[in-house]
Amino acid sequence: MPSTSTKPVEDSVKKVNDELAVGSDLEFQHKWWRFTRGLWIFFAAVIVADLLGCFGRGPLANATARTPDNGIVVKYERIERYGAPSILRIDFGQPAIQNGQVRLWVGESLVKTLGAQRVIPQPDQSIVGAGGISYVFPISSTPASVKFALQPVAPGIYELPIRAAGSPPINLRIFVMP
Amino acid sequence: MHTILYAICGYFFLLLVVRVLSRRPGSQMTPFEFVIIFLVGGVIILATMGDDRSETNAVCAVMTVGLMHRTVSWLKTRYPRMGRVVDGTPLVLLENGEWHQDIMRRLQLTDVDVMAAARTKGVKELAEIKYAVLERNGGISIIKQKQ
Numbered sequence: 001m002p003s004t005s006t007k008p009v010e011d012s013v014k015k016v017n018d019e020l021a022v023g024s025d026l027e028f029q030h031k032w033w034r035f036t037r038g039l040w041i042f043f044a045a046v047i048v049a050d051l052l053g054c055f056g057r058g059p060l061a062n063a064t065a066r067t068p069d070n071g072i073v074v075k076y077e078r079i080e081r082y083g084a085p086s087i088l089r090i091d092f093g094q095p096a097i098q099n100g101q102v103r104l105w106v107g108e109s110l111v112k113t114l115g116a117q118r119v120i121p122q123p124d125q126s127i128v129g130a131g132g133i134s135y136v137f138p139i140s141s142t143p144a145s146v147k148f149a150l151q152p153v154a155p156g157i158y159e160l161p162i163r164a165a166g167s168p169p170i171n172l173r174i175f176v177m178p
Numbered sequence: 179m180h181t182i183l184y185a186i187c188g189y190f191f192l193l194l195v196v197r198v199l200s201r202r203p204g205s206q207m208t209p210f211e212f213v214i215i216f217l218v219g220g221v222i223i224l225a226t227m228g229d230d231r232s233e234t235n236a237v238c239a240v241m242t243v244g245l246m247h248r249t250v251s252w253l254k255t256r257y258p259r260m261g262r263v264v265d266g267t268p269l270v271l272l273e274n275g276e277w278h279q280d281i282m283r284r285l286q287l288t289d290v291d292v293m294a295a296a297r298t299k300g301v302k303e304l305a306e307i308k309y310a311v312l313e314r315n316g317g318i319s320i321i322k323q324k325q
Contacts, residue, residue, distance in 0.1 A: 016309070022311055024267050025267040028262050028267060029267060029269065083228060083229065143246055170268045
């Protein structure tokens with residue numbers, strides 16, 4: 001039968017009143033309680049920050065960007081969350097509408113990293129190229145808007161350039177939380 | 179890939195949250211503690227698995243958590259300080275007829291909790307207890323007064 005290594009028993013566990021081996025460590029315990037108090041304050045701060053939208057899905061996360069001529073107004077979430085659906089809405093003003101249509105160009109990060117799932121309404125045309133996608137939307141009256149349903153595919157900071165023919169470009173910076 | 183990272187983060191975060199809860203869940207779980215365990219556990223599972231409900235993902239997540247548990251267990255054995263951080267230390271709640279009020283208050287324990295543990299040892303009243311010790315596993319040990 002194989003042998004196992006042995007060691008004599010030592011009275012190594014600290015005793016209470018020299019009679020009960022408990023092994024408590026009050027000095028450590030007081031340090032731990034101080035740490036936990038700080039940790040609960042931190043947790044509370046994180047919850048407040050979350051309610052405010054510091055981690056997305058709140059008032060501080062919502063943003064609006066517009067061109068100086070109000071040709072395009074983009075309502076979006078500057079802080080997104082990985083895998084969570086959101087809506088990016090673009091309102092078109094008169095300067096962006098030419099011959100009853102809007103020619104919109106968005107950077108490829110809209111699909112590649114911000115995970116555009118669908119466009120509402122469907123464009124008449126969508127052409128891939130030049131580092132992005134060009135859409136053509138027929139417009140019958142103003143105000144007109146299109147919505148992109150997003151679902152980011154990876155955490156990170158992404159630039160999203162948007163441009164409409166006849167209106168200056170806009171560059172959005174979107175932070176996607178893990 | 180992300181499942182493994184999330185499982186590691188989830189494991190340590192859950193360990194931290196469960197550890198800093200004043201009343202250590204484990205032994206003597208009441209419905210109050212069950213709510214915490216199931217709700218927090220469920221939330222972590224959702225974040226860990228994400229949209230990938232495949233068998234492969236589930237197996238990788240379970241293996242990661244198992245490996246983390248094994249590693250932490252080894253660290254606890256190797257470094258006693260780690261054991262104190264993860265499991266805490268036993269604390270004397272009652273000693274020779276005197277409550278350690280500061281400890282009881284900080285742990286949010288009451289005499290009713292101690293008496294519940296005492297009854298399982300056949301103790302009928304608090305006066306029969308010489309020592310009550312909150313153990314690392316969350317149970318309360320009772321040492322009776324000598325007759």
